[in-house]
Amino acid sequence: MTSTPLTRSEAKDLTRRKLIRAALAILDEEGEAGLSTVKVAKAAGIAQSSFYVHFKDMQELLRVLAEEGGERLRATMREARRKAREHPGDLGLHRETFRIPLESICRHPELLRIQIRARHDPSSSLRDFAVETAAAYREHHAADLAALGYTADDERDRRRLEMIADGINAATNALAMGHLEGRYPDLDEAADILTALSRGALRWLRATSNHEPSDPS
Amino acid sequence: MTSTPLTRSEAKDLTRRKLIRAALAILDEEGEAGLSTVKVAKAAGIAQSSFYVHFKDMQELLRVLAEEGGERLRATMREARRKAREHPGDLGLHRETFRIPLESICRHPELLRIQIRARHDPSSSLRDFAVETAAAYREHHAADLAALGYTADDERDRRRLEMIADGINAATNALAMGHLEGRYPDLDEAADILTALSRGALRWLRATSNHEPSDPS
DNA sequence: AATTTCACCGATAGTACTATCGGTGAAATT
DNA sequence: AATTTCACCGATAGTACTATCGGTGAAATT
Numbered sequence: 001m002t003s004t005p006l007t008r009s010e011a012k013d014l015t016r017r018k019l020i021r022a023a024l025a026i027l028d029e030e031g032e033a034g035l036s037t038v039k040v041a042k043a044a045g046i047a048q049s050s051f052y053v054h055f056k057d058m059q060e061l062l063r064v065l066a067e068e069g070g071e072r073l074r075a076t077m078r079e080a081r082r083k084a085r086e087h088p089g090d091l092g093l094h095r096e097t098f099r100i101p102l103e104s105i106c107r108h109p110e111l112l113r114i115q116i117r118a119r120h121d122p123s124s125s126l127r128d129f130a131v132e133t134a135a136a137y138r139e140h141h142a143a144d145l146a147a148l149g150y151t152a153d154d155e156r157d158r159r160r161l162e163m164i165a166d167g168i169n170a171a172t173n174a175l176a177m178g179h180l181e182g183r184y185p186d187l188d189e190a191a192d193i194l195t196a197l198s199r200g201a202l203r204w205l206r207a208t209s210n211h212e213p214s215d216p217s
Numbered sequence: 218m219t220s221t222p223l224t225r226s227e228a229k230d231l232t233r234r235k236l237i238r239a240a241l242a243i244l245d246e247e248g249e250a251g252l253s254t255v256k257v258a259k260a261a262g263i264a265q266s267s268f269y270v271h272f273k274d275m276q277e278l279l280r281v282l283a284e285e286g287g288e289r290l291r292a293t294m295r296e297a298r299r300k301a302r303e304h305p306g307d308l309g310l311h312r313e314t315f316r317i318p319l320e321s322i323c324r325h326p327e328l329l330r331i332q333i334r335a336r337h338d339p340s341s342s343l344r345d346f347a348v349e350t351a352a353a354y355r356e357h358h359a360a361d362l363a364a365l366g367y368t369a370d371d372e373r374d375r376r377r378l379e380m381i382a383d384g385i386n387a388a389t390n391a392l393a394m395g396h397l398e399g400r401y402p403d404l405d406e407a408a409d410i411l412t413a414l415s416r417g418a419l420r421w422l423r424a425t426s427n428h429e430p431s432d433p434s
Numbered sequence: 435a436a437t438t439t440c441a442c443c444g445a446t447a448g449t450a451c452t453a454t455c456g457g458t459g460a461a462a463t464t
Numbered sequence: 465a466a467t468t469t470c471a472c473c474g475a476t477a478g479t480a481c482t483a484t485c486g487g488t489g490a491a492a493t494t
């Protein structure tokens with residue numbers, strides 16, 4: 001009941017945050033096509049025209065959204081990496097490597113949903129961001145695998161490591177989405193499967209590296 | 218130079234095909250947000266208002282597009298399955314199981330792109346179709362794995378098989394997209410990796426089935 | 435206390451699109 | 465040959481949205 005007296009800039013910043021929150025919610029619920037200055041402003045409780053006090057246009061708001069989302073994703077990757085470094089060589093850790101991204105996705109599923117959508121939508125303003133994020137994620141994961149002892153010396157092995165990382169990443173996203181949709185209740189089970197998938201790939205990598213050109217049997 | 222005299226219904230059908238083709242191209246290049254009766258009609262070479270001679274509205278055109286795309290996808294699945302049945306127990310075939318979808322994706326990449334986009338876009342008219350297609354693909358693949366001898370008897374194993382199929386499917390899509398983007402030049406290599414991934418998962422499945430509750434080491 | 439700043443407002447011009455309607459001429463039918 | 469059908473056309477009313485502009489009052493500054 002105590003009225004909180006805000007300075008003008010504090011109030012402005014609050015409104016800005018409201019706009020960003022509103023945009024994120026609409027983006028998640030209705031997609032980029034559902035975004036409009038009308039809807040975002042109304043959801044934030046201000047007039048449509050006041051939207052432009054805070055952002056030059058919708059494009060700029062989306063850019064800000066992408067930057068903030070990217071920061072959150074990078075922080076997650078850093079955390080996962082740090083944990084992996086704390087216990088090098090730990091086998092149970094291999095599994096942990098997969099639990100962390102799964103959990104982080106489930107904590108903020110809207111970020112992944114938006115990213116996946118933008119990644120494949122040529123009309124999306126967030127497309128470049130999404131493509132870069134996906135590439136960063138892929139390389140991060142490839143580095144993780146390399147850290148587990150599967151260093152790639154030549155071009156071919158490096159590419160293979162990247163392909164494996166790409167595949168595992170995609171599988172991670174798919175299982176996380178399935179979990180959110182209620183199909184896969186147990187995240188640990190998902191982590192186990194990802195571990196098993198990556199073990200299979202790495203076993204193959206070891207078997208074919210500097211040996212036969214290509215024989216997965 | 219010989220003018221082909223078309224009956225009225227032939228001409229109408231031709232225009233209809235042109236509209237569908239134009240819509241598919243625009244959908245792939247600009248996304249669903251870029252679709253409009255103006256653009257589609259113009260690209261097909263008719264007046265915007267004539268669009269409505271062929272379709273009730275854009276929604277209906279999208280439905281038709283989804284149905285045709287779905288038919289093509291189902292045909293691919295049937296073909297893959299048929300081939301797998303021809304050589305049961307063939308180990309090299311396990312690899313073939315992955316090459317066929319990869320090739321089919323690369324033959325019509327726009328179908329997958331559109332599907333992935335729609336799958337995660339709440340505003341998409343094609344969403345239901347995309348979700349159903351993804352589910353069908355997942356179950357198809359789970360059945361494929363079961364056919365390889367990893368029959369799932371209880372609820373847990375069935376779910377695990379579905380999770381593995383889901384993961385492998387996602388990886389398949391990711392590698393196909395990477396191939397199309399020029400990152401992975403060799404489709405065979407991609408098929409090898411998918412084979413290796415699935416071997417790892419199935420090995421784990423065999424190791425934990427009806428034994429320990431969950432231990433991936 | 436007087437003045438300035440500025441976050442927000444309502445109104446509105448401009449843009450892009452949808453979907454309908456009456457008209458037209460060639461194909462199809464009689 | 466006369467009549468009907470219909471794929472397509474241009475015009476247009478209606479809808480949703482963007483982005484600007486002048487105005488307002490409370491906060492901030494003088």
